[in-house]
Amino acid sequence: MSHTSPPVGTGPLMRREARLAWGLLSPTIFSVSLVVILPLLAIFWISFKPITLSDLRAPAPIVREDLRGNPEVAGDEATLRYRLRNSSQDGEIRDVAFVDEIAEGLTLTGEVDDRCVLDGRMLTCTFGDWEPGYRETLAIPVTVDQAYLDADISPSDRPAEVTGRATNPLTSFNFTFENFAAIFDGSEFWGVLGVTIFYTVFGTIGALVVGLFAALLLDKSFRGQGILRGLYLFPYVAPVIAVAFTWVMLFDPFSGSANALLMQMGVTEAPINFFGERPLALIMVTVFEIWRYFPLSFLFILARMQSIDSDMYEAADMDGASPFQKFRYLSLPQLLGILSVLFLLRFIWTFNKFDDIFLLTGGNAGTRTLTVNVYEQAFAISNIGAGAAVAVVIFACLILFSFVFFRFMSQEEGL
Amino acid sequence: MSMVRNGYVTGPVIGALWSFTMAIVVCVAMSFSTGDALAPSVISSLVFGALAGFLMLPGVLEGIRGQLVPVVVLVALTVISFILFRPAIFGPAETGLFTKLIGWLLMIAATFGSVRVMLAGLPFGLANRHEFEEAVIRFLTGFGYVFFTALVIIPFYVMVMTSLKNQQDLMLNPLDFSLDLSKGTELFRSYFELFQDFNFGSYLLTSLIVSLVTVFITLLLAVPGAYAVARLRFRGRVAFSRSILLIYMVPMIVLALPIYIAFSMTGLRNSLLGIVLIYPVTTIPVALYMLQGYFRGLPEEIEEAGLMDGLSRLRVIWKITLPLSLPALASVSLYVFMIAWNEFLLAFMLLDDPSKFTLTRGVAMLNSSEIPRQHLMAGSVIATVPIMVLFLGLEKFMTKGLTAGSVKG
Numbered sequence: 001m002s003h004t005s006p007p008v009g010t011g012p013l014m015r016r017e018a019r020l021a022w023g024l025l026s027p028t029i030f031s032v033s034l035v036v037i038l039p040l041l042a043i044f045w046i047s048f049k050p051i052t053l054s055d056l057r058a059p060a061p062i063v064r065e066d067l068r069g070n071p072e073v074a075g076d077e078a079t080l081r082y083r084l085r086n087s088s089q090d091g092e093i094r095d096v097a098f099v100d101e102i103a104e105g106l107t108l109t110g111e112v113d114d115r116c117v118l119d120g121r122m123l124t125c126t127f128g129d130w131e132p133g134y135r136e137t138l139a140i141p142v143t144v145d146q147a148y149l150d151a152d153i154s155p156s157d158r159p160a161e162v163t164g165r166a167t168n169p170l171t172s173f174n175f176t177f178e179n180f181a182a183i184f185d186g187s188e189f190w191g192v193l194g195v196t197i198f199y200t201v202f203g204t205i206g207a208l209v210v211g212l213f214a215a216l217l218l219d220k221s222f223r224g225q226g227i228l229r230g231l232y233l234f235p236y237v238a239p240v241i242a243v244a245f246t247w248v249m250l251f252d253p254f255s256g257s258a259n260a261l262l263m264q265m266g267v268t269e270a271p272i273n274f275f276g277e278r279p280l281a282l283i284m285v286t287v288f289e290i291w292r293y294f295p296l297s298f299l300f301i302l303a304r305m306q307s308i309d310s311d312m313y314e315a316a317d318m319d320g321a322s323p324f325q326k327f328r329y330l331s332l333p334q335l336l337g338i339l340s341v342l343f344l345l346r347f348i349w350t351f352n353k354f355d356d357i358f359l360l361t362g363g364n365a366g367t368r369t370l371t372v373n374v375y376e377q378a379f380a381i382s383n384i385g386a387g388a389a390v391a392v393v394i395f396a397c398l399i400l401f402s403f404v405f406f407r408f409m410s411q412e413e414g415l
Numbered sequence: 416m417s418m419v420r421n422g423y424v425t426g427p428v429i430g431a432l433w434s435f436t437m438a439i440v441v442c443v444a445m446s447f448s449t450g451d452a453l454a455p456s457v458i459s460s461l462v463f464g465a466l467a468g469f470l471m472l473p474g475v476l477e478g479i480r481g482q483l484v485p486v487v488v489l490v491a492l493t494v495i496s497f498i499l500f501r502p503a504i505f506g507p508a509e510t511g512l513f514t515k516l517i518g519w520l521l522m523i524a525a526t527f528g529s530v531r532v533m534l535a536g537l538p539f540g541l542a543n544r545h546e547f548e549e550a551v552i553r554f555l556t557g558f559g560y561v562f563f564t565a566l567v568i569i570p571f572y573v574m575v576m577t578s579l580k581n582q583q584d585l586m587l588n589p590l591d592f593s594l595d596l597s598k599g600t601e602l603f604r605s606y607f608e609l610f611q612d613f614n615f616g617s618y619l620l621t622s623l624i625v626s627l628v629t630v631f632i633t634l635l636l637a638v639p640g641a642y643a644v645a646r647l648r649f650r651g652r653v654a655f656s657r658s659i660l661l662i663y664m665v666p667m668i669v670l671a672l673p674i675y676i677a678f679s680m681t682g683l684r685n686s687l688l689g690i691v692l693i694y695p696v697t698t699i700p701v702a703l704y705m706l707q708g709y710f711r712g713l714p715e716e717i718e719e720a721g722l723m724d725g726l727s728r729l730r731v732i733w734k735i736t737l738p739l740s741l742p743a744l745a746s747v748s749l750y751v752f753m754i755a756w757n758e759f760l761l762a763f764m765l766l767d768d769p770s771k772f773t774l775t776r777g778v779a780m781l782n783s784s785e786i787p788r789q790h791l792m793a794g795s796v797i798a799t800v801p802i803m804v805l806f807l808g809l810e811k812f813m814t815k816g817l818t819a820g821s822v823k824g
Contacts, residue, residue, distance in 0.1 A: 018649035020728055024639035025655070028699060031636060035696035036662050039673035046673065217559045228560075230810050234567055237806045237813075239757040241775045242795030246574040249788060257573060260589040261446060265439075265454040291566065299814060322544045323552050352666030355759050371668045378672055391669040402661050 040395065046388035048175045053382035058168040059088030061096045061130060065155045067106075071144035080106065080155060082138040086130045093134075093164040097126040100160035105148025110141040130164070179389035183377070196351065196369040199286055203350045206290035208343060211297030212335075216327075218298075219305045229302075236295040244359035247288055251275060281365035285357050289350060297342050304338040305331065344408060348401050352394075370394050420547045422472050422539045423485075429533055429554045430468020431461040434526040438503050440561055441522045447572065450591025451514045453506045459496045460503040464526060466493050471531045472539055529557055571799075578605050578793035585789075605793035613790070614769065615777060615797060622756060622774035622798075625690055629755040630748045632695035633702045637747070640699075641706035642732055646715070656707065663700040667760055675764050685767050693761055698751045705750070709743035710736065746812045749805065753813075756802050774798045 010018075062085050069078035080102070086093055102108070102121045112118055116125035116138075125138070183189050218229055235243060251258045251274035259271040274284050308331065316326050354371040357363060363372035370390060378387025418424060438455035445453050466489040469475060475482055497503070504518040533553040537546055576592035577585065579602045584591065594602060609615040643649070644656050674693060675684070683689035713736065721731045737744070762776040772780065778794040806813050 014648065017647050021643040021647035021649040021652075024643040024647075028636050028640040028703065031696050032662060032699060035674070035693060036665060036670060039670045039677070040665070042673035042676070043669060046676075213559060214563055217556060217563065226810075228564070229814075230807055231567055232563060233806070233814070234571060234803070237753065237802060238571075238799045239759070239775055239778075239795075239802065241757075241759050241778050242574065242799045243570060245778070245782060245791055245795055246570045249577065249792070250570060250573050255586050255589050257447070257589045257592075261443065264446065264452050264590070265442065323548045348664050352664070352668075354666065354668040359759075371666055374668050374672060384672070384676070387672055391672060394666060394669055398664060398666070402664060406657060 043388050043391045043395070046385060047179055047392045048177070049172075049385050050174065050176045050178060051385045053379065053384055055384075059086055059091035059093050059132070059166040061085075061093050061098075061162050061164040062087050063098050063160050063162050065100065065160060067142075067155050068139075071149070074144060074146040074149065076144050077109070078106075078142055078144055080108075080140040080142050082125075082140075082160070084127075084130075084134075084136045084138065086132060086134040088166070089133045091166055092132055093130045093166040095126075095128065096130050096162070096164035097124070098160040098162040099124050101158060102142075103148060103153060103155055103158070104151060105145040106142045107145065108140060109143050112140060113138055176385075179383075179385040182383075182386050183373075183389050183393070191366075192368050192370055192373050195282060195367060196371075198282060199289065199353075199357075199367075199369055200347060200350045202286045203289035203293070203353075204343060204346045206286065207293040207346060207350075208297050208339060210290055210294040211299075212301055212339075214294060214298040215301035215305055218302060232298060233295045235292045240292070240355050241359060243292065244288070244356060248275060248360060251284065275361050276365050278366045281361050281367050285360050285367050288356060288360060289353065292356065293346065293350075297346065300338055300342055301335060304335055308334050340408070344401075344405050348398065348405070351397065351401070370397075417541065420542050420544075422534075422537045422542055423469065425537060425542065425547060425550055426472040426530075426534050427465035427468040427489075429550060430466070430471065430526070430530045431464035433530055433533070433554060433557065434464025434467055434503070434522070435460045436558060436561060437522050437525045437529075440565070441518050441525070442504060443565070443569075445514065445518055445521075446590045447569075447592055449514065450588050450593050451506065451510045452590075453504055453510060453514070453518055456501040456503055456505055458500050459493070460522075462489075462496045463493050463503050464530075465489060467526045467530050468534065471527060471534050472537065473535060474539060533557065574792050574795055574799070578789050578796050579603070581789055582787040605787075605789045606797070609790060609793055609797065613777070613781070613794075614772075615774075615794065617770070618772050618774045618777040619797065619801075621687065621772065623801075625687065625694065625773055626752050626755040628691050629694040629698060630751045632691070633698045633751050634744065634748065636695065637699050637702035637706055638737070638744075639732070641703045642710055642736065644703070645707040645710035646718070647728075656704075659700050659703055663704060667697065671760055671764055674761070678765060684765050685771065687771055689765055690762065690773070693765075694755050694758065697758075697761075698754050701754070702747050702751055705747050706740070706743060709740055713739055742812065745809070749809060749813050752805070753802060756798075 064083045066081055066083075067078050068081050069076070071078045082098075082100075100123045102118075102123055104121075108118060112123070113125065115127055116123055118124075214232055218225055218232070250256055253259060253271045253273040253276065256271075256274075258274070259268075262268045263271065272280070275281050312330055313326060316330055321329070352371060353369070354375070357367050357369055357372050358375065361367045363369075363376055368376060371394065374387045374390045374394070376387075377390055378384045419428070435455070435457065438460040442453040442455050445451065466486075469482075469485060469489055475486075479486065502515075502519070504515065504522055506515055506518075533550055537550045542550070573592070576594070579594060580592065581604075596602075644652060644659075678684035678689050683692070717739070718731050718735055721735045722728070726734065757775065758773075759775045759779070762773045763779055766772055766776050769777075769780065774794075775798060778791070778798050781791040781794045
């Protein structure tokens with residue numbers, strides 16, 4: 001007998017297992033990195049570039065040809081016309097050239113432009129650089145033969161091959177800090193941050209507390225408990241677009257039912273513009289957030305409650321604990337774990353929320369959070385660079401949160 | 416403080432609060448269903464509730480002779496406040512007496528009936544802590560049911576009813592959701608118009624196909640990945656499962672911007688291929704996370720037995736693990752289906768061509784001042800009903816999926 005200790009290091013079996021694991025994971029890693037990692041890198045790249053929505057198309061040389069002069073019989077004179085232009089108003093194109101085959105039956109009569117060379121039927125023109133907004137028309141006199149008239153084609157059927165080098169603003173090495181300067185500049189950013197914090201903190205806590213109450217209500221078996229549980233999940237399951245539009249309609253200042261009801265009950269004299277007034281709109285979107293996401297915390301808390309050992313409650317009953325005491329000293333400590341995990345996760349998700357506010361107010365009336373600001377900067381103001389800069393700020397916050405989250409999660413098991 | 420714990424104080428207080436709640440509920444319910452104007456009076460409903468709470472204290476009705484003085488005082492107070500202020504439920508003259516009468520009857524029945532249950536077991540005199548708290552909890556429970564049910568139902572009720580009305584009627588009286596049943600199928604005009612003129616049939620189909628394809632691709636990629644993370648030992652496993660969670664938390668809007676740019680440049684924007692490529696990637700992290708949790712819970716011994724008998728790992732997954740995890744697969748599929756069906760942001764940003772819209776994008780298109788809002792609501796109903804039917808039919812799997820998928824917003 002020599003050795004009886006387990007083998008040290010990685011054996012062939014383990015290596016095989018690891019290979020299999022990576023093999024199984026590779027499609028996921030590939031697709032996720034393509035759609036998550038790559039865009040994240042792109043966001044960092046773009047956030048340092050002066051780029052707007054219209055820059056997404058790189059400047060391109062455009063050549064259109066046509067035949068002017070309506071030739072009808074063989075021998076008629078006509079003009080072959082090339083209209084040239086730079087598609088961009090602010091980017092230049094270098095080394096522009098085009099090659100075109102002159103259609104069968106057209107004979108060049110006059111001098112060709114000195115930038116062009118005719119070789120057989122092939123017309124090659126080289127122009128050099130085109131400044132932004134460059135335009136020119138090249139006219140070449142031709143005579144028309146019967147062959148052309150018979151063929152019944154027009155020069156534009158066979159477009160010229162155009163080449164030219166332009167700098168795509170996305171890939172150029174032209175960097176700037178302007179985007180970050182712009183978003184951090186002025187009070188706007190801090191206003192946005194304040195709105196985000198209000199929305200996130202109150203939305204999260206509100207959804208947790210309301211969810212806790214709902215769970216307390218349903219933490220007993222009675223007929224119809226299943227129905228009520230299903231019903232209370234409705235707000236979360238329904239498409240956000242449907243419920244958001246319903247809320248907007250319900251609280252409409254002119255024809256909304258909520259206003260009509262409040263006025264009829266004498267709560268208010270004049271209609272209230274719920275989603276259009278400054279502090280109220282923010283409160284309303286937070287209330288919507290609570291309404292839509294309390295089912296989630298409700299579901300989790302209920303699941304945890306039903307797994308609490310009933311022995312403890314029996315013991316408490318024996319000791320004469322009152323219902324509130326049982327909740328305070330028994331249930332609440334048991335629920336603390338799930339509540340804090342939920343808080344952290346919901347906090348991050350509420351912070352990330354975009355759809356709800358975008359649909360309810362479009363970020364107007366003091367409800368612009370950071371995520372809405374990304375959209376606002378990138379698409380409403382068309383400043384993609386600034387939008388990306390806001391996205392980078394969001395990502396930085398997220399890294400911070402997840403750091404806290406993983407520190408906490410490693411202690412708190414369960415999820 | 417101990418004064419409050421006397422039955423003759425607790426009872427009327429609970430009665431008053433409950434009666435006020437009921438007055439509001441009756442007014443809202445009747446306004447929403449008939450369109451008639453009704454409003455609760457705070458003082459009268461409180462006084463009336465106090466009377467009800469006192470009368471419903473156990474033993475008071477049986478021994479009413481002994482309690483004649485407070486009962487008479489309360490009755491007198493109720494009558495005075497009804498005359499001096501207003502009845503607990505009142506309305507303008509246009510609201511018929513009959514409607515008001517029904518309102519009163521409903522409120523009286525609801526108040527007396529529930530208060531009786533709430534106060535059962537509460538003594539007339541000093542209650543001990545248990546009796547007192549139990550009465551309070553019964554009140555809070557009742558209030559909670561009413562509150563939550565109203566909170567959830569009202570928006571959906573308004574959504575459905577608005578889709579069946581027309582805009583002029585609602586402008587005239589935003590509370591009148593009563594239906595003119597004599598109109599017959601005319602009631603569903605918005606729906607017919609959406610399907611005929613707005614192409615909603617094709618949006619419905621597109622959404623269905625996109626969601627199903629998303630579910631399929633997600634499972635195809637997530638199952639092997641989740642299995643590897645749950646069962647196989649390799650270096651970087653912990654880091655990998657953490658990065659899944661991290662990716663799961665990256666907000667969509669941050670990704671949507673570069674995706675928009677990339678799709679614009681490659682011509683994938685405005686194509687369903689692009690949508691189908693992008694949706695699964697947003698759901699894979701969730702699905703992976705949910706499935707690996709489930710796979711971990713499966714007994715490893717069965718799989719080891721399969722390995723011993725000469726099956727390869729892949730055959731073990733196919734023959735043993737997958738059949739065992741069918742319920743989890745159902746939950747994950749449903750959850751992913753729900754995410755894909757409800758997805759709005761990417762569809763909104765990437766699709767411009769009305770012939771390629773998904774349902775959510777189609778509904779967003781209806782949000783314009785030129786299109787009457789019953790169309791918008793009908794579109795919302797069309798988007799909501801399929802997912803609700805699926806949800807109610809498979810609630811068991813769905814709630815499991817929601818709990819396991821935890822916290823996706």
